[in-house]
Amino acid sequence: MNLLEIAKRMPKIELHIHLEGSIQPGTLIKLARRNQIRLPAEDETSLTEIYRFSNFNKFLQTYLLITSCLRSQDDYQLIAYEYGCECARQNIRYAEVTFTIKTNMSITGLSWQEILKGLNAGREQAHKDFGVWWQWIFDIVRNVPDTQETVLNIALAAREMGVCALGLGGSEDGFPPELFIDTFNHAKEMHLHRVPHAGEIAGPQSVWSALKLLDAERIGHGVRSIEDPELIEYLRINSIPLEICPTSNICLKVYPDYAHHPLRKLWDAGVFLTINSDDPPMFNTNLSNEYKVLVNEFGFSQSELEQISLNAIQASFLSQGEKQKLVQEFKDEFVELSKSEW
Numbered sequence: 001m002n003l004l005e006i007a008k009r010m011p012k013i014e015l016h017i018h019l020e021g022s023i024q025p026g027t028l029i030k031l032a033r034r035n036q037i038r039l040p041a042e043d044e045t046s047l048t049e050i051y052r053f054s055n056f057n058k059f060l061q062t063y064l065l066i067t068s069c070l071r072s073q074d075d076y077q078l079i080a081y082e083y084g085c086e087c088a089r090q091n092i093r094y095a096e097v098t099f100t101i102k103t104n105m106s107i108t109g110l111s112w113q114e115i116l117k118g119l120n121a122g123r124e125q126a127h128k129d130f131g132v133w134w135q136w137i138f139d140i141v142r143n144v145p146d147t148q149e150t151v152l153n154i155a156l157a158a159r160e161m162g163v164c165a166l167g168l169g170g171s172e173d174g175f176p177p178e179l180f181i182d183t184f185n186h187a188k189e190m191h192l193h194r195v196p197h198a199g200e201i202a203g204p205q206s207v208w209s210a211l212k213l214l215d216a217e218r219i220g221h222g223v224r225s226i227e228d229p230e231l232i233e234y235l236r237i238n239s240i241p242l243e244i245c246p247t248s249n250i251c252l253k254v255y256p257d258y259a260h261h262p263l264r265k266l267w268d269a270g271v272f273l274t275i276n277s278d279d280p281p282m283f284n285t286n287l288s289n290e291y292k293v294l295v296n297e298f299g300f301s302q303s304e305l306e307q308i309s310l311n312a313i314q315a316s317f318l319s320q321g322e323k324q325k326l327v328q329e330f331k332d333e334f335v336e337l338s339k340s341e342w
Contacts, residue, residue, distance in 0.1 A: 006337050007291035007305055011330050013312035014087075014095040014276055014287050016220055016243035018169070019119075020067045020104075021279025022083050022097075031069040031078075039065070051282045056171060056201055056252055060143075062282070067100070071108050076118030077125075084126020086280075087134070090288045093326065095134035096195075096316060098167050101154055102140075102147045112154045116161055123162065135317065137195060139167030140183070142175035148183040156190055164317045165193035167220070168210075172202035177209035184214040193217055193317050195243075200254060204228035211240065218242070218274075218315055223249055225271070226262035236270040241315035246293055247285040248278035258297035267304075274312045306334050 023031070025044040032039045041047040053059040070076060087095060099119065101112050108115070119136070127133050138155040140148045155163050166187045168180060177184075177196065184194055197220035198210035204227050210216040211234075222242035225231045235242065246261055255261045267273055275294060280286045285293075294300040294308065313326045 003295050003302055003305075004292050006302060007295055008288045009091060010291070010305065010309060010337060011333050012090065012092045012287055012291070012309055013274075013316060013326075014092050014097075015218065015241075015274050015312055015315060016098070016245055016276035016278055017095060017287075018063075018098045018100070018279050019079060019083060020070070020100065021063060021282050022086065023066055023069075023079050024082065024281050027079065027082055028066060028069055031071075031075055035069060035071040035075070037069045039069075048284070051284070053252060056173075059252055059282070060171065063279070064103070066282075067103055068107055070104060073110070073114055073118035073121075076104075076115055077122040080119045080122025081126050082122075083134075084123065084130055084132050086286065087126070087132040088130035090286060092287055093132060093329075094313075094316065094318070095132075096137055096164060097134045098137045098139050098169065100141060100169065101138045102144075102151050112158065116158055120162060134162075135164040136162050137165040137167040138163055139169045140180065142168055142170040142172070142179070144170075145175065145179045148180055152183050152187055152192075155187075156192060159192070165195050168196035168214070169220070170197075172198065172200060172206055176202070176206065177214050181213050188215050195220060197221055199224040200249070200252075204231045207231060216240075221245060221249070223254065223262055223266070226265055232266070232269050232271060235272070239272045241272045241274055241311065242266065243276050243315075244273050245276045245278035246290060246297070247283045251283045258293065261297075263294075264298045267298075272311060272315065273308065274315050275308050302338070306330075 025047045040050050050062055104115055105112055138151055140151045155166050187194055194216055195218045196210045196214050196216050199207035200221035203224050207219055207222050207225050218241045220243050244263055246263055249255050275290050277285050277287045277290050313323050
């Protein structure tokens with residue numbers, strides 16, 4: 001079996017994906033028609049044109065348009081279940097999925113309990129049908145910092161319903177980690193995991209602040225850490241995972257192409273990396289494709305692909321017992337894949 005086929009078929013974990021950004025174009029059209037929302041295009045081929053972003057703000061506008069097509073519990077059940085279908089198709093066994101709860105509450109007028117009931121109905125059906133499973137990360141939109149306390153309180157109240165962490169997304173420009181210190185301190189006091197985005201649009205200082213001020217356990221993106229050798233050494237020594245999303249970074253013009261992307265340099269420097277798809281249909285990718293990118297663009301070997309997959313298990317918020325079980329399952333499957341002829 002060749003390396004690209006192994007990359008496609010190997011078991012995987014995903015830690016950085018936004019549920020709203022995972023909605024496939026055909027489903028988005030269905031939701032828009034159901035809820036009488038006008039889209040810029042009515043067919044899948046034309047709709048992909050809105051996914052070509054000239055800058056990060058244009059991306060955020062498109063993301064909000066997609067979110068506006070969600071209006072009911074049934075809609076949330078549908079997108080969660082379809083995400084589970086994608087996991088099964090790509091052999092993604094477990095994920096930690098970001099969802100912007102407060103924005104959805106504002107658009108729909110639904111309570112967080114109603115929305116989460118729909119999401120979990122889809123999640124549980126996917127688990128029953130395919131055996132895949134995931135937990136939720138509820139994120140604060142940094143552009144609207146006055147919502148942060150509300151999001152934290154919801155995340156804390158929803159822990160028994162599958163919420164494992166507090167995230168921080170949106171535009172880094174003008175909304176630094178300093179604005180969210182009290183909220184993340186409270187999350188830590190309440191033993192809620194913390195996974196802010198940092199070092200994507202903003203530079204290394206954003207990562208330093210997320211680590212030092214927000215006590216981040218993982219960093220969403222973090223690619224621009226490469227600009228600060230001291231930060232690279234800190235990340236390496238402390239084994240702080242970065243959630244790298246290569247194709248997203250290219251599409252959002254963080255880097256002009258894969259040749260300029262620092263993934264290989266970060267890996268060779270010993271930084272703890274995981275690979276993720278971020279908002280897959282918006283960037284014409286998925287997690288299996290990102291693994292193929294590791295091979296085609298960054299020269300990863302089979303053993304390096306396997307280590308990337310195992311890294312995601314270790315960086316997850318599963319219990320140690322769950323991690324150990326998955327590590328053994330994955331290693332057994334890696335051996336079987338190596339033996340396969342295709």
